Amino acid sequence: MIENKTVKTPKGTVEYLEGGSGPDLVFLHGAGGVTADSPFMAALAAKYHVVAPFLPGYGESEDNPEIRDMLDVTLHTFDVLDALGLSKPILVGHSLGGMVAAEMAAVAPNDVDRLCLIAAAGLWIDAYPAPDMFSLLPRELPEYLFHDVQAGTAMMTSNVSMSDPKFLIPFLVRNARQLGMAGKLLFPIPERGLKDRIHRIKAKTVLVWGDSDRMFPAPYAQAFKGGIKGAELVSVPEAGHMVIVEQTPAVMAAIARLG
Amino acid sequence: MKFTWFNLMPWPYLPDDFREKNRSVWVDIDSKLYDPVRGHVVYNDYLDLLEYADTLGFDGVGINEHHQNGYGLMPSPNIMAAALTRRTSKAAVVVLGNSIALYNPPVRVAEEFAMLDVMSGGRLVAGFPVGTSMDTNFCYGQIPALTREKYAEAHEMIIRAWTEDKPFAFNGRYNKLRHVNIWPKSLQKPHPPIHIPGGGSVETYDFCIDNTYSYSYLSFSGYLRAKALLAGYWDQVVKRNAPDTSPYRAGFAQTVFVAETDEEAERLYSEHAFYFYNRCLHVFAGFADAPGYRTVKTIQSGALNQYGRPEYPKLTWKDLVDGGYIIAGSPETVRQRFEDLIKSLNVGNIFLLLHVGNMPKDLCMYSTKLFAEKVLPHLRNMWPEYADDNRFWCSPLAERALPAPLGPDFAPALASATQPQMVPAK
Numbered sequence: 151m152i153e154n155k156t157v158k159t160p161k162g163t164v165e166y167l168e169g170g171s172g173p174d175l176v177f178l179h180g181a182g183g184v185t186a187d188s189p190f191m192a193a194l195a196a197k198y199h200v201v202a203p204f205l206p207g208y209g210e211s212e213d214n215p216e217i218r219d220m221l222d223v224t225l226h227t228f229d230v231l232d233a234l235g236l237s238k239p240i241l242v243g244h245s246l247g248g249m250v251a252a253e254m255a256a257v258a259p260n261d262v263d264r265l266c267l268i269a270a271a272g273l274w275i276d277a278y279p280a281p282d283m284f285s286l287l288p289r290e291l292p293e294y295l296f297h298d299v300q301a302g303t304a305m306m307t308s309n310v311s312m313s314d315p316k317f318l319i320p321f322l323v324r325n326a327r328q329l330g331m332a333g334k335l336l337f338p339i340p341e342r343g344l345k346d347r348i349h350r351i352k353a354k355t356v357l358v359w360g361d362s363d364r365m366f367p368a369p370y371a372q373a374f375k376g377g378i379k380g381a382e383l384v385s386v387p388e389a390g391h392m393v394i395v396e397q398t399p400a401v402m403a404a405i406a407r408l409g
Numbered sequence: 410m411k412f413t414w415f416n417l418m419p420w421p422y423l424p425d426d427f428r429e430k431n432r433s434v435w436v437d438i439d440s441k442l443y444d445p446v447r448g449h450v451v452y453n454d455y456l457d458l459l460e461y462a463d464t465l466g467f468d469g470v471g472i473n474e475h476h477q478n479g480y481g482l483m484p485s486p487n488i489m490a491a492a493l494t495r496r497t498s499k500a501a502v503v504v505l506g507n508s509i510a511l512y513n514p515p516v517r518v519a520e521e522f523a524m525l526d527v528m529s530g531g532r533l534v535a536g537f538p539v540g541t542s543m544d545t546n547f548c549y550g551q552i553p554a555l556t557r558e559k560y561a562e563a564h565e566m567i568i569r570a571w572t573e574d575k576p577f578a579f580n581g582r583y584n585k586l587r588h589v590n591i592w593p594k595s596l597q598k599p600h601p602p603i604h605i606p607g608g609g610s611v612e613t614y615d616f617c618i619d620n621t622y623s624y625s626y627l628s629f630s631g632y633l634r635a636k637a638l639l640a641g642y643w644d645q646v647v648k649r650n651a652p653d654t655s656p657y658r659a660g661f662a663q664t665v666f667v668a669e670t671d672e673e674a675e676r677l678y679s680e681h682a683f684y685f686y687n688r689c690l691h692v693f694a695g696f697a698d699a700p701g702y703r704t705v706k707t708i709q710s711g712a713l714n715q716y717g718r719p720e721y722p723k724l725t726w727k728d729l730v731d732g733g734y735i736i737a738g739s740p741e742t743v744r745q746r747f748e749d750l751i752k753s754l755n756v757g758n759i760f761l762l763l764h765v766g767n768m769p770k771d772l773c774m775y776s777t778k779l780f781a782e783k784v785l786p787h788l789r790n791m792w793p794e795y796a797d798d799n800r801f802w803c804s805p806l807a808e809r810a811l812p813a814p815l816g817p818d819f820a821p822a823l824a825s826a827t828q829p830q831m832v833p834a835k
Contacts, residue, residue: 213705218555285436285547285695322708330554330701337699338550 152186152195154209159229161222162212166203166234170195174239175405176231177202178247180269181283181332183209190394193402198240203230205246207327218334220342224253228261240408241353242266244394245365246332249344252374255355256347264408265353268401269363269391273348273373274341280366284329284337297362297390305395348377355381358404360389360396382407410751410791411802413469413503414462414777415662415760418455418482418489421767422447423688428722433693434479435543442479451482454770456489460496461774462763465781468802469501469534471760473606473627474508475541476548480689487521494529495812501803502529505604505625505760506536510556511549514584515563516591519570523595530809531596534802536625537564538606539613543692546699554701557612559583571600602801604660604758609638610707614645617658623758623801625660629690632663632750633733639754641710656751656792657801660758663750664735664765667779671738677772678765679726682735685766686721740783747784751791758801 152169167186175198177184177191184191184202194200204211205223217226227250231239241262243251248270255262274280281294288306296302335342355378359371368385375383384404389397423434423442431439459470472489475481483489490504502525507518518537526533539560545551551559562581569577569589576590595601603622607613617624624642628635639659646654666682668674729735736746751759763780764773790796 215558282547284553284699285693287695290695319708323705325700326703326705326708328700333553333699333701334555337552337701338546 152191152200154186156210157203157230157233159226159233161217161226161229162206162214163210164203164206164212164230164233165208165210166201166230167191168199168201170198170200172198174198174236175200176236176239176241178227178241178243178250179204179208180245180247181329181336183328188395190398190401193398194242194405197402197406201234201236201239203227203234205328205331207331213327213331217331220253220335221257223250223335224257227254228258238263240264240266240405242268242405243270244268245391246271246336246340248272249335249340249342252344252348252351253342255351255353256344257350259350259352262351262353265351265355266358266405266408267355267374268358269360269366269393270357270370270374271336271340271366272342272344273366273370273377274339274345275369275373278367278369280340280370281364282338283340283365284333294364295390295392297360297388297396302390302392302396345377348374349379351378354408356404356407357381357383358393358401359383359385360391360393361385361387362390363393365391410788411468411501411657411758412785412788413471413501413758413760414459414467415471415473415503415505415762416455416459416764417473417475417480417689417762418452419685419689419766420448420479420482421451421684423479423684423767427688428691431691433696434689434691435475436477436547436693436696438477438479448482455764456492456496458764458770458773458777459489459493462777462781463497463500465778466785467500467761467781469503470497471503471505473505473536474538474544476544478543480685487525490525490533491528494525494532497532498809498811500532501534501805502532503534503604503760504536505534505606505627506538508540508545508549509537509563509567510545510551510560511540512563514586515566516570516586516589518563519567520591520593522567522601523571523591523593526595526597526601527593529805531601531805532803533595533597533601534604535601536604536606537567537622539610542699542702543696546702547696552701553699556702557704568600571595596806597804602803604801609641609710610703611641611645611710612704612707614642615649618646618649618651621800623658623660625662625758625760627662627760629662629664629686629734629762631733631735632661632754635661636753639756643755654755655795655798655800656755656757657795657798659754659756660760661750661754661756662760662762663747664762665743665747665776665780666735666737666763666765667740667743667776667784668737669739669779671742674737674739674742675726678737678768678776681766681768681772682726682729682737683766686724686729686734689766690721740779743780744784744787747788748791751788757792757795757798 206214248267249272292302386400472486579586606625666678
């Protein structure tokens with residue numbers, strides 16, 4: 151049973167999901183956010199005490215204009231863990247969340263000892279430019295997010311009616327809040343200097359990558375592996391950028407390698 | 410009324426199948442479509458046209474800033490403005506404007522605008538757009554959610570650079586300058602009049618009202634569709650207790666074609682109108698609005714001009730005329746519609762798009778001359794009660810220096826220019 155809760159932090163109220171029991175695990179979501187009914191959350195809660203804080207602007211987490219850059223988000227996320235009384239949880243991040251998790255582990259290497267980066271953002275390779283995700287139209291997204299584009303499209307477009315203003319305005323507001331925040335770290339190029347700090351990571355690290363990731367293709371996984379001492383790479387067949395929903399059991403098995 | 414002859418400076422050689430073969434005229438337009446040899450002539454023609462407008466008595470000549478864009482070839486409007494200061498003599502030079510969040514540091518804008526103001530003898534009207542999402546975010550890489558904060562800081566720095574009379578330190582978030590002390594300062598005091606192009610952001614309304622800047626709605630959808638947006642602005646002017654509702658607090662851009670008769674207008678200009686609406690405005694939807702560029706407040710207000718944008722390719726000449734996208738026809742037709750526009754929008758500043766798309770120079774001159782001689786005189790005094798409102802227009806020097814004539818007279822003029830002798834300091 152996953153519950154929506156809130157906690158106060160120095161930078162405003164933060165909404166988070168909490169559920170399950172077992173070792174503490176913190177999941178940092180990607181640019182699309184995460185909801186209580188996510189099957190991935192259910193899988194995590196089956197084995198761990200999982201906490202998934204929302205970035206400012208996501209859900210009930212307050213927008214905060216003072217959170218502008220990578221360092222602001224990194225420190226804010228540590229503040230969230232402090233406010234929740236979590237010390238050295240297993241730190242798991244997907245995509246944008248992976249970028250934040252990697253920064254946390256690089257900025258405070260003695261405070262993060264187990265790290266799982268799933269299809270993480272944060273590096274840039276000129277020869278493999280990531281798509282301009284902020285200019286993608288909704289109908290173009292599934293191609294970049296899913297191995298099975300058809301199934302992904304169906305997943306993304308259920309209950310969606312862009313022609314209805316009653317749906318459209320809240321949709322645009324949510325987009326502006328969420329992706330406005332995500333853009334502070336990802337726009338126009340999803341790189342904020344991690345390459346200069348990645349060597350500081352001391353955590354035991356597992357990298358999880360879908361073989362068909364078209365957002366950050368395979369060379370990005372190799373770049374993370376090359377940057378983090380002792381990192382182990384788990385490549386997942388028949389999975390795209392949304393490997394957490396396309397191949398949830400494989401991701402769970404990879405996280406389990408952190409012990 | 411103030412009429413500014415405005416040129417977007419479009420690329421006139423976009424191919425017939427441009428829409429089919431390209432997803433966007435802006436941001437990632439195929440660079441192979443640009444030909445600098447033709448471009449040389451295009452720039453020359455466009456400057457000729459602006460200069461021609463000055464000779465016909467238009468109040469202003471107008472230009473603006475766009476990037477990576479086939480409909481506007483002016484990444485640096487200040488370069489065009491500098492050229493215009495030399496070969497125009499009466500018209501205001503309306504630079505609408507510099508996207509101030511893009512200049513690093515923004516004192517660059519204070520300096521260049523001050524130079525233009527001094528060079529033109531106080532003829533500068535300055536514009537400070539936030540810039541479209543295409544320009545500001547997708548071409549110039551500004552983070553959407555931080556663009557407005559950066560803009561606000563740039564604005565503060567520029568105004569202080571213009572108005573403070575001692576060097577000062579500026580400790581901003583995006584700009585840290587220990588010594589701000591621009592040379593030259595603007596000629597107009599405390600600074601040139603400022604126009605703010607906006608597209609319906611409520612924050613921009615308040616910004617204009619609070620600073621006594623003119624709000625310019627530069628839409629291509631025509632005045633009938635602009636009524637709701639400008640009504641929102643005027644409501645806010647009242648709500649915010651502005652001291653007056655002077656029509657010079659607002660400006661509007663309108664596409665216009667004048668001929669001897671309505672039929673002649675269609676015959677002469679329709680292909681150029683279609684070129685503009687079908688090719689020049691062919692912008693990929695994904696570039697229109699980076700998430701975070703618009704504030705939540707603005708989205709909630711529902712003032713999103715890009716949604717519900719008409720399908721331009723389906724519009725006929727009649728649709729364009731009847732829908733008010735364009736004002737076209739005989740001088741009498743055009744006059745009547747402009748009266749309707751000016752009254753219904755309550756605007757004192759008009760930016761006339763008399764050059765549109767791939768219009769050739771001679772045709773544009775024909776339309777421009779008819780407007781100047783047969784339309785403009787009838788519209789001059791639409792707002793007699795605000796005739797003295799000079800807050801939103803330039804105040805040039807009464808006696809202004811002129812370029813020395815070229816040719817045989819050039820050498821004596823040069824000699825006279827060197828006559829004042831430098832006196833060594835004691």
